[in-house]
Amino acid sequence: MECKRITAIVVATALVAAGCAEDDPPSAPPQTSPTSSAVALTPCAVPKIPTARCGSITVPLDRSHPEAGTTEVAFALVPRANQALPSLGTIVTNPGGPGSGTVDLVGFRYAEGLRPVLDRRDLLLVDPRGVGRSAPISCPSLEDPARVFAAVEVQRAAIGRCGEALGDKAGYYGTAAVADDFDDVRAAVGVDRVDLLGDSYGTYLMTTYAARHPDHVRSVVLSGAYPVNTDHDSSGAFAAAALRRAIGLVCERTTSCSGPTVLADLAALAARLRTAPVAFTVPFEGRSFDVVLDEWQLAGTVGKLYSGAADVETKLALAAALAAARAGDLAPVQELVKAHLLEMASIPAMGVGLVSEPLAWATTCHDYQRDFSYADSAAERQRAFADALARLKAEDFAPFSPKAWVTRDSYDAGACLDWPADPTATAPVAKGTKLADVPVLVLSGDLDANTSTASGEEAAAQFPNARLVEVAGAGHTPTITDEGAKLAMEFIARDHP
Template sequence: MKLISKSSGLLVAGLAAVVAGGLVAVPTGRAGTMQKASAECVPVSGAVCGTVRVPLVRARPGLGDITVAYALIKHRDTGRPAKGTVTINPGGPGDSAIASASAYARMFGGLLKDHDLLLVDPRGVNRSDPVGCGALGSLPATREAFVRAVGECGQRLGAAARGYTSAETADDIDAVRAELGIERLDLLGESYGTYLMTVYAKRHPERVRSVVLSSAYPLAVDMWGRPNVRAARRALRLVCERSAGACDGDQVLRDTARLARRLRTRPVPYTLGGQRRRIDDTALASIVYGLAKTAPAGIGDVPAMVRGALRSDNTLLIEAAQKTAPLSGSSLRQDDPQPFNPELAATVVCNDYPTLWNRTAALPARLRQFAARRAALPERDYWPFGKRAWTSMSYDQGNTCVRWPDRHGTGQPTGGPFPDVPVLVTSGDLDANTPTETGRQAARQFRRAAVVEVPNVGHVPEHEPSGCVAAVQTGFIRDLRVPDTSCLADIPPAPVRDGQGA
């Protein structure tokens, strides 16, 4: 979900390749100026790059300016003007759009015949003045250490932290649009990008032609992760239903509950990169969550993994932990190959998302409020993992921001109005990160939204190899209606390792 990178990931999945530590450096200079564009700045034919200078915090110009970088990939049919411009955000928050230029050019090659593709690196990421606070440059060993590091990040950024919000980033995209003289945009957001593009649509409705939200969630995020645990249960049941008898979903869930109870008191030790770690019930929740997100890869191993661990054979469990790199209390990863800024990610989440305590309260009161509200949650809602485990395993939910020092931030407003434009939401039916349930919630923010659920895949379904989902999205952008989706039926089910023989 949210705040989770699609290649690693409501956040991908987690704090990955890091930006060098240090305090944020706020650029200076005249806001609103555009630097000269350069040709072939990304390895895609017909691309030009440039930058614009904008205020760090538009309401506080005294804090200085920041550089925002973009890449514009021009349509191939140069004999005619472009029919439109599609701007894509890959999510995170903290992922670089420009770093994915080649992948998007391949994925939407048909659209590029007569549409331009605009990629804007969010402020604080990659080419847009990377932000650093020195607190998250190495992966904390525990959930508690991670939460403390997030608080330290906010302390070090100080007043500059207010510059890293979805609203400011959305206004940056519009600043680039205006500098390039583009009348309207077709928005395509992936994961957190669905949140960002919804914010853009709300702030600049007259500049939006259409919206595609892939692996979406609404502005009113459920910070307790209840839709996600429901989706994890559903994913395991669906995988087994489609496995030709290789597993029974309800039995897998019962076995998972037994294993979670055991790991709560008897964690399994293992090593990763020379560091000693442990798999407890929180790590188990994180593993299943991560495998569902990356489905079909790995999700079919869960039945055998769980059954084997119950028989004291932890081979598959440790293999999965080494693949997803969970912490005992978090789901952070360090294997994302593209530029990803964890410090920007934490800052946006703590600035924007709803909190499970009163923002204006001092830390002791926040801690009490969070503990009391979690204690009131029904344990059954988090079966088979347990509510403490599930609400601790994701770095964009739970108590991640409880130590964030800004007590006067307002958060991102969750209400409308939103523009009355055609909207397509696509969701993988195995995704526990941003499940179809939250996709439908995101769709209800708009008057004219359609939801297409993609079978047998997890997060950001257009990255499935057949090209079917990308073709559906392309057809929607072209014609402003959902095209033929019959190709979805050809996406094969996730392969399942025999859970009975583990």
């Protein structure tokens, strides 16, 4: 599954748009604002949002087995600024991940952009269990930045040790449980129906919420979306096709490169590094790490470059670096790889109030499709995974080999090979589940090789009343663009039934 690990966090929430304030309410505005709260709310310190009121509720770790214990889920309610007029509703948002917080991440990064929506609508920010203010979990094996610079097998082993360290709790952080937590928070603050707004992994979470609690959904906006549980091709071929298209679009629109030439250069360098990798050193926090620049590292860097915001300047730098490599100079490519690795290594420094790698992998290893069974032995898992790789068609993953692309970086399809056996691991929504017949807007960026437009089409097809809009020039989560934000806010502001 092409998904949104914490290395691809983008906090957009359509609230960054300017000029989206609602001066006139729609006719007969829906009564979806907080009424009477069943939980104490107190003023709290949310970055740059002084009106926020915070609370927390206690929820079961496993609703099917109350004896497993409980955990705390924290949230912040931001009341509308204009109390003289009726509320136009309550928005519940999630910025992505899995593994990202919401309360401090949204407040810290986009407080200024929140002003238009906060004028007439209330905002409910919920930290998913295991991160932020909601009883964050930790794993020593994921804290050492050295693993970021290591080979894929080392990284998988560290993820597996995290699962072992979590023990019995490893299976309690699936998206279904998080969606149910969100609904408990909704009920606790006295809201009937909500407008759901999800970016990246947030689209997976909000779709799950809509499936499990349809009566409490007024509308849904999914930005950078992918389906929850269909016959979706989870191999990454969609993303490889989106990468090829995006490279062509960047070159065509800027006239600064040739798409076919960039792809040919990329394929040639990938083939070269496949047989003749190059070692170099990356300094980080006073230490030096040996890095092997091979096809796998190249795929991770290029994939990430086209899996975030539409940073055209860096994309053109990639084209220039590949041209230099064709002439024998690998230094520019090494600089791009270095920048990517340093970004990944810096993620833990953001703190558990913002991101949690343990939660990211606990959710991923519980929810997403796998090419092996947790019931199998380690050797059987490896054989099943190798067999799945062998079945992939090379042409579907050009300019990389299938193995390099589907195991790249934090999108590694084998990341959970060492995860402890978990008999409860399953997708949060069963195939064939009828989703809520509510208005749904799906936004996809045409430069996004993470959750491609093809993935967005499948996400929209899950709902009986969904519309897909591809935003030209946008990368992952189009709500960070002016056009995407405007589309999202206009959609939420409509007088939906």
